[in-house]
Amino acid sequence: xxxTVLDLRRLRIYAAVAEGGSFTAAASVLFLSQPAVSQQMAxxxxxxxxxxxxxxxxxxxxxxxxxLLAERATTLLAEVSEIExxxxxxxxGVREVSLGxxxxxxxxxxxxxIRAFRRRHPDVRVLLSPAHAGxxxxxxxxxxxxxxxIWDYDFAPQTADPAFDRxxxxxxxxxxxxxxxxxxxxxPEVALRDLAEEPWIVRAHRAPYARAFEHMCRIAGxxxxxxxxxxxxxxxxxxxxxxxxxxxxxRLSLAPRRRDIAVVxxxxxxxxxxxxxxxxxAACRSSAVDDLLDVLRTTADELHRAPDE
Numbered sequence: 001x002x003x004t005v006l007d008l009r010r011l012r013i014y015a016a017v018a019e020g021g022s023f024t025a026a027a028s029v030l031f032l033s034q035p036a037v038s039q040q041m042a043x044x045x046x047x048x049x050x051x052x053x054x055x056x057x058x059x060x061x062x063x064x065x066x067x068l069l070a071e072r073a074t075t076l077l078a079e080v081s082e083i084e085x086x087x088x089x090x091x092x093g094v095r096e097v098s099l100g101x102x103x104x105x106x107x108x109x110x111x112x113x114i115r116a117f118r119r120r121h122p123d124v125r126v127l128l129s130p131a132h133a134g135x136x137x138x139x140x141x142x143x144x145x146x147x148x149x150i151w152d153y154d155f156a157p158q159t160a161d162p163a164f165d166r167x168x169x170x171x172x173x174x175x176x177x178x179x180x181x182x183x184x185x186x187x188p189e190v191a192l193r194d195l196a197e198e199p200w201i202v203r204a205h206r207a208p209y210a211r212a213f214e215h216m217c218r219i220a221g222x223x224x225x226x227x228x229x230x231x232x233x234x235x236x237x238x239x240x241x242x243x244x245x246x247x248x249x250x251r252l253s254l255a256p257r258r259r260d261i262a263v264v265x266x267x268x269x270x271x272x273x274x275x276x277x278x279x280x281x282a283a284c285r286s287s288a289v290d291d292l293l294d295v296l297r298t299t300a301d302e303l304h305r306a307p308d309e
Contacts, residue, residue: 025059116298151274184262200224213226241258
């Protein structure tokens with residue numbers, strides 16, 4: 001009987017393929033070419049001795065054997081990553097923990113949490129990686145990160161991968177961004193429907209939130225007039241200050257805040273961005289990862305209780 005040893009590098013690629021649903025998606029996450037991913041998957045199937053993937057018009061579908069391998073690979077790759085890390089730094093007095101974060105978490109939540117973590121663990125280095133919320137699961141599956149920050153909207157929640165532990169951090173309320181001289185600038189709160197005739201500067205999102213702003217406005221009872229879309233919350237502040245339109249932004253994304261705008265809480269119906277952390281399963285993670293999750297929870301709670309500027 002021939003016993004085949006599965007190659008770990010190919011397992012990491014396979015995990016990204018299973019998560020992304022196509023060779024193209026995996027290639028994008030792993031910075032490989034699509035033909036290279038396809039070739040590695042063909043070799044992996046030969047190593048496994050059973051079909052793992054079925055090609056379909058818009059990507060791939062996992063066979064029963066493929067589903068089993070994808071499930072087991074998540075735990076295996078996390079354990080291997082932890083072992084490699086411990087062996088690499090054994091005796092050197094240096095340890096690392098990797099955190100993936102989306103850009104707007106970098107203004108307050110991430111730097112404050114890392115500072116607090118370093119006070120607890122001055123000998124542990126935090127490796128920070130950029131990670132769009134939609135890419136976190138793929139990076140966890142391939143062991144590029146041990147903890148990843150994700151977000152969704154409370155009016156259209158997303159289901160997290162049950163293979164990973166989800167730690168709820170905070171609800172980040174959306175605020176209406178107005179020019180400083182707008183009639184509603186001094187109000188304690190403002191309803192979206194009262195601004196139905198205004199033009200809007202809208203944050204451009206990837207799927208599934210490409211039309212999130214329109215969704216919120218329809219819940220409030222109107223169709224918005226959109227003047228411009230941008231992928232940058234600071235640009236929203238600038239364009240609002242210039243009088244191009246009004247904006248909507250999560251509270252934590254408004255740091256630093258311009259002096260020539262006003263930020264007003266939303267009256268009902270009000271909406272929030274929910275921020276959470278995804279982590280490798282408890283059985284596979286180190287005490288440093290547990291402490292990082294604890295620090296993220298504590299920091300998020302402090303930010304949630306802090307008053308608006």
